[in-house]
Amino acid sequence: MAEIKAPVFPESVADGTIVEWHVTEGQQVNRDDLLAEIETDKVVLEVVAPDDGVVTKIVKQVDDTVESADLIAEFEAGASGSTDDAPAVDPDQPAAPVQAKQAADGGEPTQGASAAEADHKDQSPAVRKAAKESGVDPKNVEGTGRGGRVTKTDMASPTLKADSSIKSDSGRPVAESVGERTEKRVPMTRLRKTVANRLLSASQDTAMLTTFNEVNMKPLMDMRAKYKEQFEKRHGVRLGFMSLFVKAATEALKRFPAVNASLDGDDIVYHGFYDIGVAVSSDRGLVVPVLRDTDRMSMADVESKIRELGGKAQDGKLGLDEMTGGTFTISNGGVFGSLMSTPILNPPQTAILGMHAINDRPMAVNGRVEILPMMYLALSYDHRMIDGKEAVQFLVTIKELVEDPAMLLLDL
Numbered sequence: 178m179a180e181i182k183a184p185v186f187p188e189s190v191a192d193g194t195i196v197e198w199h200v201t202e203g204q205q206v207n208r209d210d211l212l213a214e215i216e217t218d219k220v221v222l223e224v225v226a227p228d229d230g231v232v233t234k235i236v237k238q239v240d241d242t243v244e245s246a247d248l249i250a251e252f253e254a255g256a257s258g259s260t261d262d263a264p265a266v267d268p269d270q271p272a273a274p275v276q277a278k279q280a281a282d283g284g285e286p287t288q289g290a291s292a293a294e295a296d297h298k299d300q301s302p303a304v305r306k307a308a309k310e311s312g313v314d315p316k317n318v319e320g321t322g323r324g325g326r327v328t329k330t331d332m333a334s335p336t337l338k339a340d341s342s343i344k345s346d347s348g349r350p351v352a353e354s355v356g357e358r359t360e361k362r363v364p365m366t367r368l369r370k371t372v373a374n375r376l377l378s379a380s381q382d383t384a385m386l387t388t389f390n391e392v393n394m395k396p397l398m399d400m401r402a403k404y405k406e407q408f409e410k411r412h413g414v415r416l417g418f419m420s421l422f423v424k425a426a427t428e429a430l431k432r433f434p435a436v437n438a439s440l441d442g443d444d445i446v447y448h449g450f451y452d453i454g455v456a457v458s459s460d461r462g463l464v465v466p467v468l469r470d471t472d473r474m475s476m477a478d479v480e481s482k483i484r485e486l487g488g489k490a491q492d493g494k495l496g497l498d499e500m501t502g503g504t505f506t507i508s509n510g511g512v513f514g515s516l517m518s519t520p521i522l523n524p525p526q527t528a529i530l531g532m533h534a535i536n537d538r539p540m541a542v543n544g545r546v547e548i549l550p551m552m553y554l555a556l557s558y559d560h561r562m563i564d565g566k567e568a569v570q571f572l573v574t575i576k577e578l579v580e581d582p583a584m585l586l587l588d589l
Contacts, residue, residue, distance in 0.1 A: 178233065178251055178252070178253055179227060179228075179230075179251070179252045179253070179254055180248050180250075180251060180252070181212065181224065181226075181227070181232075181248070181249055181250035181251065181252050182246045182247060182248055182249060183215055183222075183224065183237075183243045183244070183245065183246060183247045183249055184215070184222050184224070184245070184246075185245050185246050186217065186244070186245040186497075190217045190245075190497065191244070192217070192242050192243060192244045192245075193215040193216055193217040193222065193242070193243055193244075193367075194215065194216050194217075194240060194241070194242055194243070194367055195213055195214070195215055195237050195238065195239050195240065195241050195243060195249065196214050196215070196216045196221070196239065196240075197213065197214045197239060198212070198213050198235060198238075198239060199211050199212060199213065199214075200212050200213075200232050201232070201235070202232060202233065202234055202235050203231065203232070203233070204231065204232050205230070205231050206226045206229070206230065206231070206232060207226065207229050208226055208227070208228050208229050209225045209226060210225060210226045211223055211224075211225055212224045212225060212226055212232065212250065213249065213250070215243060216366065216367050216368065217367065217497075220368075220464075220493075220495050220496065220497055220500060221368075221493045222497075224249065226252070227252065227254070228252075228254040228255070229254065229255065230252055230253050230254040230255055231252070231253050232250055232251075232252055233251045233252060233253050234250060234251040235249070235250050236248050236249055236250055236251065237249040237250070313361065313363075315327040368464075372463050375523075375524065376521050378524065379521050379522040379523070379524050380521060382524070383522055383524065383559045383561070384559055384560040384561045385521070385522055385557055385558070385559060385560070386557070386558060386560045386565070386568070387519040387520075387555050387556065387557045387558075388555070388556050388558075388565070388568050388569055388572055389517070389553060389554065389555050389556075389572075390553075390554050390569075390572045390573060390576050391551050391552065391553050391554065391576075392551070392552050392554055392575075392576045392579050392580055393540070393549050393550070393551060393580050394418075394535050394549075394550045394551065394552050394579070395549055395550055396579075396580055396581060396582060397418060397421060397579055397580075397582060398535075398550060400582055401416055401417075401418070404416065408477070411477075412477035412480070412481070413481075414477060414480045414481045414484060415480065416476070416480065417480055417483075418532075419455065419479070419480070419483055419507070419509065420476040420477075420479040420480045420483070421476065421578075421579060421582060421585070422507060422530075422532060422575070422579065423453055423455075423468065423471055423474075423479050423483075423507065424471070424474075424476060424479065424578075424585055425574075425575045425578035425579050425585065426453060426471075426505060426507060426530060426575060427451045427453065427471045427472050428574070428578060428585060429571050429574040429575050429578070430451055430504075430505060430571075431451075431472070432571075432574060433567050433570065433571045433574075434447050435447075435527070435562060435563050435564075435567055436505065436527065436528045436558065436563060436567065436568070436571050437451065437504050437505055438504075438527055438562060439504065439525040439526055439527060440525055440527065440559070440561070440562055441525065445562065448504045450469075450470055450472075450504070451470065451471045451472045451504060451505070452467050452468065452469050452470065452471070452502055452503045452504045452505075453467065453468050453471050453503065453504070453505050453506070453507060454466065454467045454468075454503035454505070454506040454507070454523065454526075455467075455468065455483060455486070455487075455506075455507055455508075455509075456506060456507070456508035456509070456523075457486070457487055457490040457491075458513075459490045459491055459493070460491070460493075464490050464495060464500060465500060465503065465506055465523060466486035466487075466489070466490060466495055466499050466500055467499060467500060467501070467502060467503040468482055468483070468486075486499060503523070503526060504526060505526060505528060505529070505530070506520075506523045506526060506528075506529040506530070507529070507530045507531075507532065508520045508529060508530070508531050508532070509531075509532040509533075510531060510532070510533055510534075511532050511533040511534040511535065511552065514534050515533050515534060516533055516534050516536065516553065517533055517553045517555065518531055518533065518555060519531070519555060519557055520555060520557050521557065522557055522558075522559060527558060527559040527562040527563055528556060528557065528558040528559070528563060528568070528571075529556070529557050529558075530554065530555070530556055530572075530575070531554065531555035531556070531557070532552065532554065533552055533553045533554070533555070534552070535550045535551070535552045536550070536551060536552075537549065537550055537551070538551045554572060554575065554576065556568055556571065556572045
């Protein structure tokens with residue numbers, strides 16, 4: 178008999194919560210099949226089968242809190258389980274529970290299942306996952322599948338049954354229907370709560386100030402239009418704007434070490450490396466994967482790594498080592514249409530750069546009015562560590578490098 182344990186968490190992570198089991202007791206699995214998902218304050222970790230065998234006992238249930246290396250299940254390698262009631266797990270798809278005995282949204286219950294069992298158990302893994310994330314019990318949702326069964330689409334935009342006394346598993350009302358007016362109560366995930374607490378702490382515990390500037394994006398856009406096809410053909414990745422902003426920020430950090438530093442109690446820690454975090458919005462909340470040693474990366478390296486980390490963020494596959502240790506952060510609200518904002522610090526970092534939407538605006542150039550594609554830049558910084566003069570000069574350096582990309586190549 179072998180033990181299935183929670184992953185060993187780093188020192189910065191105290192514990193996690195089991196958010197989903199993809200198998201049931203007695204189910205036969207193959208080596209590396211996904212068994213469970215554990216959500217921590219920073220990332221969702223996967224627990225996989227160590228070998229072919231059977232999950233004999235589930236020790237920790239969904240919503241249970243687990244600490245590093247805690248026992249969560251028992252496993253017997255080489256054993257055979259009941260394949261009639263527990264189909265093998267497809268590593269690319271969540272396994273259906275033993276009780277459900279169905280393979281797709283809206284599927285029919287198996288022969289011999291009672292009506293009560295079908296109502297309670299006849300849910301696909303996708304529906305159960307959506308229910309877990311939203312806090313809405315599928316039994317309270319009007320189903321559009323065969324036989325009135327609830328589908329994943331129903332859970333994405335749930336229409337609650339008319340009974341206004343519907344309660345969540347915790348006993349609290351999750352929604353109330355009054356004509357066309359509805360309310361829904363959704364519990365925050367651990368990740369969302371952690372992000373909320375960190376942002377609140379940053380605004381309360383730092384002397385945060387924001388300075389603004391604007392940058393003419395025409396030179397960069399012209400360069401991109403001229404070389405994007407050659408760039409993609411040679412490097413296998415598209416040429417975006419973020420890579421040049423990362424390289425420009427790296428050069429500016431070299432010139433202004435205080436912006437690349439962090440505060441540790443009463444000590445100032447000056448970092449001799451450049452690890453830049455790029456804020457990414459995912460279904461689970463805001464995450465900040467980190468590009469390591471950006472001073473040693475080419476623009477192609479930056480574009481490739483951003484694409485890789487962005488994909489992992491959307492799939493919930495980021496590792497803890499990919500989200501810790503950044504010295505500076507860039508947030509691009511412009512992809513959502515933001516014209517101007519004041520980004521909030523990511524402690525213990527002392528500065529964050531905010532990029533925004535590119536809009537054509539009339540600008541005065543050599544005594545004449547020209548229409549140029551302009552972007553507002555914002556630098557939020559901790560005034561305890563960075564003086565206003567340094568912050569402004571840092572932002573102006575980025576502006577100059579973006580407006581004249583050749584300066585980066587010529588090291589000017």
